[in-house]
Amino acid sequence: MIKGIIFDKDGTLFDFNATWGAWTRQMLEAETGDDQAQFDALTEVLGYDASANRFFPGSVVIASTVDVVADHILTVLGDVSKADLLSRMNASAALVEQQEAVPLVDYFTSLAEMNLVLGIATNDAEAPALRHLERAGVRSHFDFIAGYDSGHGAKPEPGQLHAFCAQTGLGTAECAMVGDSTHDLDAGRAAGMLTIGVLTGPAPQEELAPRADVVLPHIGAIPDWLRAEGLV
Secondary structure, eight states: OOOEEEEOSBTTTBOHHHHHHHHHHHHHHHHHTTOHHHHHHHHHHHTEETTTTEEOTTOHHHHSOHHHHHHHHHHHHOSSOHHHHHHHHHHHHTTOOOOBSSOHHHHHHHHHHTTOEEEEEOSSOHHHHHHHHHHHTOGGGOSEEEOTTSSSOOTTSSHHHHHHHHHHTOOGGGEEEEESSHHHHHHHHHHTOEEEEESSSSOOHHHHGGGOSEEESSGGGHHHHHHHTTOO
């Protein structure tokens, strides 16, 4: 029986391209100014389609930490301070208008009524993640929230998931990991959890399916699937 669910954030609770597509263009333009060659080089390094404001499947941005994304940006920008770049990225990201995959307040209220223990494991930094959950009105639903900088490591390593279990007292076999990327699902498998893929990020079904116990269109389909499988 599943007693706890730990969710990825971007691409899972929030539609990835709808949220981050336009923001990324603005961020790249701010960093490169009028230098079109630098802008184009950054889009290539990040796997970003500037003509559509979308990320290509396999983009480093999809599953990596902001620290890793910054390293890729610095291969183009060169002499920019990494600490300053991270500060600008995190401050701007905290203000981004998140596009919910489903109406989140109603969704997490319904999960609470199922007596499920909930957590967040994101490769975003903790501070902007908390801001995003607060703005969506759902932070209070989570017993555990960890970013890549919260002291538990980052996905695809399972440290965040083990920390969720340690904090809540649940066994890993009693938990499901939900995410839109292979990093999410690999972390779930490494932790010994049920793995649920969702298609609200750039990764297609054929990429997620080999690593997932099930791939669903969005998180809204999870409760019915759990009931149908006799897992709640």
